[in-house]
Amino acid sequence: MKYLIKRAGFMAFTVFAVCALTFFLMNVIPGGTAELILKHTLIGLEESATEEQLSQISSRYNLDDPLYLQFYWWVKEAVLRGDIGTSYIYNKPVLYLLTLRLPATVQLAGASMAIATLAGVSLGIYSALQENRISDHILRIVTLFGVSMPGFWIALILIIIFSLKLKLVQVSGYGNLENLILPAAALSLHSVAAVMRVTRTSMLETLGQEYIRFAKAKGLPVWKIISRHALKNAMLPVVTVIGFQMGNLLGGAVVIEKIFAWPGIGSLLVDSISARDLPMVQGCVLAIVTMFLLVNFIVDILYTHLDPRIRYG
Amino acid sequence: MKNKNSPFFILLIILLTCAILITSGCSSKEENNAKEAVSGMEVASGSDAVSQQEGDSEDNTLVLGEMWEIDSINTINGDGGTLICEKAAVTETLVGANEDFSLKPGLASSWKQLDENTWEFKLRENVTFHDGSEMTAEEVKFTLENVIKANTKVASMLKVDTIEAVDDHTLKIKTKEINPILPGILHYPDTAIISPSSFDESEEFIKPIGTGPYKFESFDEQTRILTVVKNENWWGGKVGLDKMILKGIPDPNTRAMAIENGEVDFTVDVPYSETDRIDAIDGITVEKYKTPRVYKLDINLKHEPLEDIRVRQAMSYAIDRHAIAEHVLYNVGEAAAGPFLPTMVWANKSLSPYTRDLEEADELLTAAGWVDTDGDGIRDKDGKSLNLNMMTYSARPGLPPMAEAMAAQLKEAGIDVEIEVMEMGSIYDRKEKGDWDLYLAAYNIAMVPDPEYILTNWYMTNGTDNGPGYSNQKVDTLITEARKITDLEERYKKFNEVEAIVNEEQPMIIVAYYGCAIVKKDHVKGYVFDPTAHDYRINAGMYIEK
Numbered sequence: 001m002k003y004l005i006k007r008a009g010f011m012a013f014t015v016f017a018v019c020a021l022t023f024f025l026m027n028v029i030p031g032g033t034a035e036l037i038l039k040h041t042l043i044g045l046e047e048s049a050t051e052e053q054l055s056q057i058s059s060r061y062n063l064d065d066p067l068y069l070q071f072y073w074w075v076k077e078a079v080l081r082g083d084i085g086t087s088y089i090y091n092k093p094v095l096y097l098l099t100l101r102l103p104a105t106v107q108l109a110g111a112s113m114a115i116a117t118l119a120g121v122s123l124g125i126y127s128a129l130q131e132n133r134i135s136d137h138i139l140r141i142v143t144l145f146g147v148s149m150p151g152f153w154i155a156l157i158l159i160i161i162f163s164l165k166l167k168l169v170q171v172s173g174y175g176n177l178e179n180l181i182l183p184a185a186a187l188s189l190h191s192v193a194a195v196m197r198v199t200r201t202s203m204l205e206t207l208g209q210e211y212i213r214f215a216k217a218k219g220l221p222v223w224k225i226i227s228r229h230a231l232k233n234a235m236l237p238v239v240t241v242i243g244f245q246m247g248n249l250l251g252g253a254v255v256i257e258k259i260f261a262w263p264g265i266g267s268l269l270v271d272s273i274s275a276r277d278l279p280m281v282q283g284c285v286l287a288i289v290t291m292f293l294l295v296n297f298i299v300d301i302l303y304t305h306l307d308p309r310i311r312y313g
Numbered sequence: 314m315k316n317k318n319s320p321f322f323i324l325l326i327i328l329l330t331c332a333i334l335i336t337s338g339c340s341s342k343e344e345n346n347a348k349e350a351v352s353g354m355e356v357a358s359g360s361d362a363v364s365q366q367e368g369d370s371e372d373n374t375l376v377l378g379e380m381w382e383i384d385s386i387n388t389i390n391g392d393g394g395t396l397i398c399e400k401a402a403v404t405e406t407l408v409g410a411n412e413d414f415s416l417k418p419g420l421a422s423s424w425k426q427l428d429e430n431t432w433e434f435k436l437r438e439n440v441t442f443h444d445g446s447e448m449t450a451e452e453v454k455f456t457l458e459n460v461i462k463a464n465t466k467v468a469s470m471l472k473v474d475t476i477e478a479v480d481d482h483t484l485k486i487k488t489k490e491i492n493p494i495l496p497g498i499l500h501y502p503d504t505a506i507i508s509p510s511s512f513d514e515s516e517e518f519i520k521p522i523g524t525g526p527y528k529f530e531s532f533d534e535q536t537r538i539l540t541v542v543k544n545e546n547w548w549g550g551k552v553g554l555d556k557m558i559l560k561g562i563p564d565p566n567t568r569a570m571a572i573e574n575g576e577v578d579f580t581v582d583v584p585y586s587e588t589d590r591i592d593a594i595d596g597i598t599v600e601k602y603k604t605p606r607v608y609k610l611d612i613n614l615k616h617e618p619l620e621d622i623r624v625r626q627a628m629s630y631a632i633d634r635h636a637i638a639e640h641v642l643y644n645v646g647e648a649a650a651g652p653f654l655p656t657m658v659w660a661n662k663s664l665s666p667y668t669r670d671l672e673e674a675d676e677l678l679t680a681a682g683w684v685d686t687d688g689d690g691i692r693d694k695d696g697k698s699l700n701l702n703m704m705t706y707s708a709r710p711g712l713p714p715m716a717e718a719m720a721a722q723l724k725e726a727g728i729d730v731e732i733e734v735m736e737m738g739s740i741y742d743r744k745e746k747g748d749w750d751l752y753l754a755a756y757n758i759a760m761v762p763d764p765e766y767i768l769t770n771w772y773m774t775n776g777t778d779n780g781p782g783y784s785n786q787k788v789d790t791l792i793t794e795a796r797k798i799t800d801l802e803e804r805y806k807k808f809n810e811v812e813a814i815v816n817e818e819q820p821m822i823i824v825a826y827y828g829c830a831i832v833k834k835d836h837v838k839g840y841v842f843d844p845t846a847h848d849y850r851i852n853a854g855m856y857i858e859k
Contacts, residue, residue: 263537
């Protein structure tokens, strides 16, 4: 329990640090904030702005105040009233926009993570059992391919095969399970490969242990050896990798969401950055960091179940 | 206890976590929809919209794959103006425009200038809003005043002092200074007329209630699908489609595959390199048009080699505009002469594009003192070689490859150009500091159907878009004079002279006219391209015939 409190405090600090970093970095990158906001809201990217319009924007959003003051106000509103600002571009509360967009990203990342875990672990076990046989080699080459190919390319190839040729699913859309399949598959491929490779290595190592040989000698069937004895011991590094993959998934989602016109926060974040929509960027970063921390928290809890020798606190 | 530690239990935990993540997504979505319904906005849930779209595919419904994400339907304070007016055809402007960009009546049937600063607009009679109320001068005044308040751009162009509703169908607009392009500005989609009932009691924008051929039906804020339906009582006559579903597909490749797969009936700007392949597919047609936008290369006149007119002319001779239009733009666009499309009524039609002539370029550069003395293929002068940088951005797919092509062509003339594809913010920063030589961009040339706006901003000393820092006394005088002339012929004559001068002096190189590829299923009939629209305009005559 004490550990939980400590952990929560640490998470809160991380979130704060990331927000502060984002805030100041956003103000360091070149290009006038007021000018970019103006061009993204009122006048169009390639049109020119007048001084009058610029000062109007600056004063509307208090952009001329010192940075630390701007940040202080933002934190104050966020902590005291739970208000993390209003988007400059969309003219709506950031929190409201996040509630619209977050579910889509959670679905996508969650589904990808499920695919990565299930497919990665089972293929890894299979590959380890078939060590150095032809199917093992094929699987390893395929995963090498999966790790090396960029997500956007995989996405387009999947669309061509499953939508255009086989006519199984729609190219883009959002709302039902069918629409989730392609983006989740495209997004997870990289993670499936990573998880599989770690599972395979770790499984091989475990299978070489003496207690496994003992279990074999005892006459236990293979599936029982794997499920009762080997898997649990081999899972520790795998769980670590799965936790890290969450970051990968959230990053990859930015591209995948654009291709599939998926209404998540990835594309929202990119658009907000180029428009210098500071409150919106802060909101997105806040959501992403929280998600990442939560998943890694779950991973840490899983550790203690996997290896009772690990104790926190 | 033994059971608890089994690997299956762990797998179960992982699965449950994923399941919770997924379902939590779903449930919060439903909550959102519930919240929306309470707040009174008509929002269909995502799956409803999809099933509707499948169910209606037999009927007279058009599914449109729009090129930008649909973020806002707010026509006043938001960037929904162009979408709602031109692509959804929900609202209409007071003034319309013909193919040659000359003006024609829209919601206003006629207008005249009473004195220097006063305009009188006669409104069309028997026009009703989608809520059934009649459109009178009061509603028009209401819209324009709100637009001016919220949109500094429109305000700075209109220069309006007061707006007065004289009677039900007469509107008087007084400007602060003489403003001959006022009617032209009222063709701008952001000035489209809406009913005051578009707002609720607390003056929050709810939905656009216009006068156009289609009525707003729903906008799903989550899936961002906009649905409009036929307006049976449109003043303009019969409307072709029963329903139109607009969804934003920002990726050009995805748009191409969506129409190949039959998910949309109409879309635009698939990758230019794909246009011919898609046109060859049975049941899909690709049509290429010019839109009022140009690809233009700004030249920093403050940098030593570029202030020499001969160097700039040589560059223009070295660039092969026709090859660029054919091989970079795949003919979605055309080689350009002046800043205006030759089809525009005010364009200087005597100009023709610079054709590639490396000998002429060589002569000019040699005369300017730039010769390749050390034999490295790059010209030099006083020990300095002719190296330039070219900035551009990737938001418009034609720009980076065009920059590459131009760099290769300029190299053949002995000019070394380094390409830098950058983010917009960095470009503004570099321009501010003056740390650049060349800047390739795409500019809108007819936001207002009149040459004044562009020529003033681009070529006047200290004009807002005068990136090169060009200054020519004669050009300044001609533009200042022309701006005060209301007689169109006299006005255009002066502007034509300006076009001829800048074509000679090349402070910016106009490379190509921007194009638009319209991709539609063959069962979509009655489409007429409107060259005055920003990207494309949906016309009331479109219908589906299967």
